Amino acid sequence: MKPGKTALVTGSTSGIGLEIAREFAKQGANLVLNGFGNAQEIESLRAGLAKEHGIEVIYSPADLSKPAEIAQMITQAESKFGGVDVLVNNAGIQFVSPIEEFPVEKWDAILAINLTGAFHTTRLVVPHMKKQKWGRIINMSSAHGLVASPFKAAYVSAKHALLGLTKTVALETAEFGITVNAICPGYVMTPLVKKQIPDTAKARGISEDAVIRDVMLEPQPTKRFVETSEVAGLALFLTTDAAASITGAALPIDGGWTAH
Numbered sequence: 001m002k003p004g005k006t007a008l009v010t011g012s013t014s015g016i017g018l019e020i021a022r023e024f025a026k027q028g029a030n031l032v033l034n035g036f037g038n039a040q041e042i043e044s045l046r047a048g049l050a051k052e053h054g055i056e057v058i059y060s061p062a063d064l065s066k067p068a069e070i071a072q073m074i075t076q077a078e079s080k081f082g083g084v085d086v087l088v089n090n091a092g093i094q095f096v097s098p099i100e101e102f103p104v105e106k107w108d109a110i111l112a113i114n115l116t117g118a119f120h121t122t123r124l125v126v127p128h129m130k131k132q133k134w135g136r137i138i139n140m141s142s143a144h145g146l147v148a149s150p151f152k153a154a155y156v157s158a159k160h161a162l163l164g165l166t167k168t169v170a171l172e173t174a175e176f177g178i179t180v181n182a183i184c185p186g187y188v189m190t191p192l193v194k195k196q197i198p199d200t201a202k203a204r205g206i207s208e209d210a211v212i213r214d215v216m217l218e219p220q221p222t223k224r225f226v227e228t229s230e231v232a233g234l235a236l237f238l239t240t241d242a243a244a245s246i247t248g249a250a251l252p253i254d255g256g257w258t259a260h
């Protein structure tokens with residue numbers, strides 16, 4: 001990542017997105033932060049990153065399930081920075097339930113945030129990237145974009161579909177110096193994963209310890225959680241010139257999960 005580029009990372013107030021934003025800040029990129037949380041904490045994060053790295057950082061509270069708010073966020077980024085050079089579609093939510101009890105509103109919300117939000121941000125940033133003949137789009141899919149697990153119908157569907165979006169936009173933009181890739185992490189211990197432990201225990205009729213040991217770490221041959229810093233390192237690599245020929249790819253970072 002060259003200093004002075006502008007990166008928009010959706011869902012960057014927590015977990016993987018926050019770590020990616022920090023990594024990009026270290027490289028001297030200007031940032032658009034997005035996501036939910038305590039307003040004071042977000043403001044101190046924004047001001048802290050700007051001061052520590054001598055960069056410009058703005059924050060958008062856009063709800064990724066609301067197309068009008070997404071459009072407003074992109075307009076805000078364009079008027080401050082002239083456009084978005086690196087887009088990371090990272091915001092995401094999870095819900096765990098057997099299909100016959102899966103709440104319809106949870107299905108709709110997961111598809112809206114984890115898939116349709118990325119469609120809207122992408123369609124709105126591509127014109128600037130095409131014009132300048134350079135851009136990087138990174139979609140945060142999951143090992144669950146490549147394989148399924150029970151009780152995650154909406155999440156697995158959205159993450160698989162996000163790979164379809166990734167490949168399609170990669171083909172459309174390949175001659176414009178733009179790359180579009182998906183990162184497919186295995187389990188990373190973030191708030192999103194912590195929150196699903198009790199529901200997974202309930203859906204499977206097992207203890208919370210057994211969820212960590214037998215559900216989350218069992219499919220990961222490394223027997224450890226993937227680190228947020230490892231995912232951020234891969235995202236950073238995808239922004240470099242060395243990664244210019246990687247496009248339309250789904251890159252697993254899952255401790256070997258999808259190898260078996």
Ligand code: NAD
Nearest residue numbers: 011013014015016035036063064091092142187188190192
């Ligand atoms: P997290 O809960 O720590 O962070 C999610 C972020 O998305 C937060 O900043 C949150 O405020 C934001 N967000 C949620 N709903 C939003 C909305 N409607 N509008 C805008 N922002 C919203 O979770 P995480 O584990 O860091 O997940 C980040 C991404 O990585 C997600 O897409 C997730 O599916 C994916 N992922 C996570 C794991 C894992 O094991 N943690 C594995 C594979 C993929």
